[in-house]
């Protein structure tokens with residue numbers, strides 16, 4: 017989590033707490049933004065915290081700051097029907113949506129508003145009669161079930177993570193974003209149950225199991241499968257990391273990479289955006305909660321050390337997955353592909369600024385794919 021994101025969390029602790037002591041300590045916090053470009057004033061506006069909003073405006077907050085969806089604080093306040101905040105923001109020149117140059121124009125596609133939840137799934141449409149538990153994660157169980165006749169994976173959120181009104185509001189906001197994502201290499205979100213307990217997230221169900229199981233069962237992958245897998249993950253991650261998305265996964269690991277079906281060598285990245293969903297309550301305990309030491313293996317040092325971090329954390333995790341898939345091919349005694357080894361080592365560079373972006377990784381993997389021999393000719397590189 018970036019430092020600025022942490023600071024907006026300071027404001028989201030509750031409506032009564034004044035940000036004044038924090039602002040006195042560091043006045044620049046008033047301009048803090050999380051990776052969705054949301055400012056403290058956005059947070060205060062959506063929750064209707066009038067005193068906090070007043071204090072932020074007095075300290076120079078940008079009334080028309082726009083988040084990733086071009087929502088201004090006023091758009092948030094209107095969506096959440098916070099009348100006093102609406103008045104306050106308007107009296108300080110607040111506008112509803114994106115500004116282009118000096119004049120105001122509505123954006124062609126309305127940004128998601130918290131009260132527009134067309135992805136809400138009625139739990140009675142979920143059929144658990146032939147359900148089976150397919151996994152357990154730190155957020156709860158994953159159940160294979162059926163939704164309107166389609167096999168789906170249902171993530172049932174643990175009750176203690178969803179008993180807070182603010183957590184649920186953030187959860188809705190995030191689901192609103194996740195359902196709009198669409199890419200062949202990311203697991204498709206279908207909707208969520210947020211109006212009743214337990215909270216549930218519904219995604220497409222993938223038959224092929226996860227990459228962790230696959231590596232455990234098959235052992236080393238052949239070179240072309242390994243490169244294709246790496247390309248699939250990098251494509252999914254490039255989509256998440258680049259405009260207009262800019263989503264940091266933060267928990268990329270082989271268990272979160274799913275295989276489309278047992279015959280196909282097509283992968284999709286899943287479980288993204290979720291660590292953010294419950295960060296409000298569990299910002300520091302996120303990784304302690306998993307109780308699974310395996311997660312640490314993929315975690316960038318800056319996360320582990322609770323330092324400021326950005327999307328390059330995912331590049332580090334990607335390197336660890338690459339290493340696991342390619343260990344014998346580039347790091348073993350017998351076979352050696354210098355380009356792949358170099359790429360992997362750059363991706364896990366201790367200095368996050370030296371790690372390549374996923375777009376660059378993609379380019380380099382494509383080139384490597386061209387130069388590696390087909391499986392048939394692979395033996396010439398061995399021995």
Ligand SMILES: Nc1ncnc2c1ncn2[C@@H]1O[C@H](COP(=O)(O)OP(=O)(O)OP(=O)(O)O)[C@@H](O)[C@H]1O
Nearest residue numbers: 150151152153154155158169220221222226271287
């Ligand atoms: N959409 C899906 N289709 C098929 N299987 C899935 C799906 N989602 C998850 N699974 C299975 O359930 C397992 C656990 O999923 P989940 O992502 O919640 O847990 P995790 O990643 O191991 O833990 P954490 O949530 O702590 O990161 C996965 O490793 C995978 O095998």
